[in-house]
Amino acid sequence: MTEIQIKLNGSVERIDVDPWVSLLDLLRETLKITGPKKGCDQGACGACTVLADGRRINACLALAVAYDGSEITTIEGVSHPIQEAFIHRDGFQCGYCTPGQICSALGMLGEYQAGMPSAVTEAGEVPAGKPSPEEIRERMSGNLCRCGAYNGIIMAIQDVAGTENR
Amino acid sequence: MKPFTYLKPHDIEAAIPAGTPPGTKYLGGGTNLVDLMREGIEQPDHLVDITGLHLDGIEELPDGSLRIGAAVRNSTLAAHPKVRKGYRVLSEALLSGASGQLRNMATVGGNLLQRTRCPYFYSDAAACNKRQPGSGCDALDGFNRSCAVLGVSDSCIAAHPSDMCVALSALDAVVHVQGPGGTREIPLTELHRLPGDTPNIENTLEAGELVTAVVLPPPLSARSTYRKVRDRASYAFALASVAAALEIEDDKVTRIRLALGGVGTKPWRAYEAERLLLGGPADEQAYRRAAEAELAAATVRAGNAFKVTLAEATIVAVLRDLSKAGAGS
Incomplete structure (x- = not known):
């Protein structure tokens, strides 16, 4: 387990995470942020799209551990x-x-x-x-x-x- | 996904020893590697993340060439003013690939080393010499519509999936690598290997070697472009694609670069077509003759014979468009 820190929809989260956990699974399973969906889990459908430091990415292909220090915005953090x-x-x-x-x-x-x-x-x-x-x-x-x-x-x-x- | 360790070093000197032991992979954006790991096709014990190595710069060198760091994201490279102006074929190739999200994640180094999307490579119920050496190739007599017609062997007909590499091939790009034995430069055209009897060995990198940069020679005066033909208008792999640069003076071809995607087992530089075109007439008949000569080496299967016609027609169309656009003016 590695401790990472992300700023999720404006609030800082410190979480222990295994390196093989995707950002999508971290959001959905650990942090209970279920706006991003697991449609295909292979980068083909875009249902898991989140913003990482303002750039849109497929959370299913992102290893959570690689996004240590990032600012993540999901639909739960959008008011537009x-x-x-x-x-x-x-x-x-x-x-x-x-x-x-x-x-x-x-x-x-x-x-x-x-x-x-x-x-x-x-x-x-x-x-x-x-x-x-x-x-x-x-x-x-x-x-x-x-x-x-x-x-x-x-x-x-x-x-x-x-x-x-x- | 099989458990693995993860390391994100901050300098290359630390990354290379970490990345050299067997079972270790370098990680860029993860768009291909993470998918392959989830499918069990790649099963590394250790990942070394290269995005903390300060390889994300794009700089013009004193001789006018352009040095692109291996960790530059595909979308950043496509949008860079110097790429859009001096290497249009590269910007167009990048933008024709994947989706907006994937281009934001994928790195240059990862794109160079991405693996085929042949359906049999992805299915562990199938025989695939690339995934399981010696198991055979179910694509040969199977659903091979997406497979390659150039550079194929009896062991493998998987098509190389990259658009970016096709443009880099046409541009005479040079890949800079650093490994346990020091640094070296590999022409892009020599980075990827033909499948032969060992389709599982896809490139000429040695253990621990890390792609650090891609260097483009100074911009060509010729106008360049990339055209991709596929089953839908966006977000699909090429059935056939053409990267070309063409310069014409007095109705003669004075400069030509031609490379093909979607049809080769590696990014396919069309040397034979270039040889026939250079110095000859800049007309449709010559374009067609050159295209047919390049594709004469094709070996087709039941499902992909159409790719020969498609690639020939696309070459002719691209050269015609470049001629009309005032190539050489």
């Missing part, structure tokens, strides 16, 4: 207009993927604002303003929604893009 927007735009049906979708969207909007290009960015230069639906689709491709609420998700993200920083 995007949550209302998901409701207004029908950005979910069953809701299972939603915590990951929202954490991913917040990370993605930060990347967009920072000028990071995507595979569909023309000439690699990110234009000012809101990301286009095409940009959002590409940038959110790591989050699957088996209910198929993609159109609502994209509209919800567009509604709040550029409205505020995290």
Whole structure:
């Protein structure tokens, strides 16, 4: 066991952890933070997406011990207009993927604002303003929604893009 | 997951002795290694995390080349102004791979050493010479749609999964490593091995050798690009991909770099096509002839013969686009 310290949704946690425990299992099983979901447990579905020092990651592929000293934000620590927007735009049906979708969207909007290009960015230069639906689709491709609420998700993200920083 | 020890050293001098004993693996972002460990395909006794070694810098060297630390995250590299401007093929290749989350985690060194996604490599119910040497290869007569057609052997037809490596191959990147015996440089094109009779040995690194950096020669004057063809528009491995740089003067090809992904057992530098194109006419007929010559070496199986046509067509399309875009101007 190794003692690690993370700042989880604003509060400092000191936990003993075995090196083979994923950040996702630490959150869900030890800390009872069950917003991040274990969909595939292999980095394919994005349901476990959390923010680590502001960057979106798949918590299932992260060894908790490697995130010693990090600031972790899960859906439990998010209070943002995007949550209302998901409701207004029908950005979910069953809701299972939603915590990951929202954490991913917040990370993605930060990347967009920072000028990071995507595979569909023309000439690699990110234009000012809101990301286009095409940009959002590409940038959110790591989050699957088996209910198929993609159109609502994209509209919800567009509604709040550029409205505020995290 | 099988238990293991974890160490995160703060300097390379401590990391290498820790990373040298058998059963030890270096850990970057974990996006491939942790998955393989969970599946039981990798079972290291010790992990040495390399993200505390200050290998996360990108710097231009006095001769104009670009030194990229092995722990630089894929998303950081793709977005770096010097990469977007001088090595567009690399930025595009990185952005075509994986997802936003995975690119934030994955490191350059880890991407270089990521392992195949051949379904038989991932299934311990299957025979796989890469996973279990001598057990056979169920891909040969199985579901081999994703498998390679170039560089294959009777032991293994697993495709190399990386997009980044294809671009690095075209760019003549050099991999810098440090190990118990000191430092050395390996051209990217010589880092990965063809499967032959030992598909379990995938690269030319020796025990304890740690990738510390990738160095790109100064930017080419030629325009470059990466095109990836896959089953869906995003977040899928390549069926075929092309990294290319092309320069044309007086309707002749004066500079050409061509590498292929998704079709080779290693990142595939298309030397034969380059040889045929250089100095010749910059027209569609020449592009097609060169593409067909490169793919003439292909060995296809029942499920992946389409990759020959697909790779040829993609090469021609990419060169046509680079020509139209005013290559050489």
